[in-house]
Amino acid sequence: xxxxxxxxxxxxxxxxxxxxxxxxxxxxxxxxxxxxxxxxxxxxxxxxxxxxxxxxxxxxxxxxxxxxxxxxxxxxxxxxxxxxxxxxxxxxxxxxxxxxxxxxxxxxxxxxxxxxxxxxxxxxxxx
Numbered sequence: 001x002x003x004x005x006x007x008x009x010x011x012x013x014x015x016x017x018x019x020x021x022x023x024x025x026x027x028x029x030x031x032x033x034x035x036x037x038x039x040x041x042x043x044x045x046x047x048x049x050x051x052x053x054x055x056x057x058x059x060x061x062x063x064x065x066x067x068x069x070x071x072x073x074x075x076x077x078x079x080x081x082x083x084x085x086x087x088x089x090x091x092x093x094x095x096x097x098x099x100x101x102x103x104x105x106x107x108x109x110x111x112x113x114x115x116x117x118x119x120x121x122x123x124x125x126x127x
Contacts, residue, residue: 044105047073052120053096054078061086063111065098073102082110095120 051067062080069076081102083089088111092098097118100111 044103047102047104049098049100049102049111050117051098053092053094053098055094056089056092058089061089063089063092065100065111070102082108083114084110084112088112088114091116 047070049065049067049070051065054064054066056063057080061082063083064078064080066078067076084103092114096116097120098114099117100114103110103112
């Protein structure tokens with residue numbers, strides 16, 4: 001029986017390893033695979049804006065515009081907009097009357113396609 005002990009020990013070792021391997025691979029199969037959802041980029045919405053440049057902040061790439069009402073979007077108001085491309089700010093100054101596209105995408109808004117359509121006196125600052 002002594003000469004069968006190494007064979008029996010090897011058989012037990014292989015059996016234990018086989019059961020352990022099968023158990024861990026079964027655990028992997030029973031766990032759900034979590035896939036990250038793809039980055040969803042909603043289509044941009046565009047609105048036509050007409051307004052007057054109140055001020056520019058080239059450092060922050062922002063343009064304050066006193067805009068007319070945009071039907072089905074927002075009332076007339078003065079608000080800051082990011083400008084894309086940034087170089088479009090180089091042709092603007094306070095008092096310029098502009099037309100532009102307000103682009104909304106992924107909870108961000110910016111102006112594109114800015115065209116100067118006229119010029120008026122800049123709004124005076126209250127004292």
